[in-house]
Amino acid sequence: MVTKRSRWAAPDVENLLPNLQSADEEARGRAVRGLCPCHAGWEAFEGHVSDVLRMLRDPSRVVRAHALHVFEDATRM
Numbered sequence: 001m002v003t004k005r006s007r008w009a010a011p012d013v014e015n016l017l018p019n020l021q022s023a024d025e026e027a028r029g030r031a032v033r034g035l036c037p038c039h040a041g042w043e044a045f046e047g048h049v050s051d052v053l054r055m056l057r058d059p060s061r062v063v064r065a066h067a068l069h070v071f072e073d074a075t076r077m
Helices: 013-021 027-035 042-049 049-055 061-077
Strands: none
Touching: 013 049, 027 049, 027 061, 042 049, 042 061, 049 061
């Protein structure tokens, strides 16, 4: 039996969460992008949707763009 493998390994969500509070905008951006349902799965996204919503109001344009991407992917899926 052949199984299909994901292009990317699923992120370790528990290790991403502290980075949502990082002073580094790139680290915050990667962390919120890691919550995307296309990478992390629906359970992780739904469990942390409040974090993604909060990141939509982040002072960094880069972080806000990543958070918006997460919601755009969720609506397309």
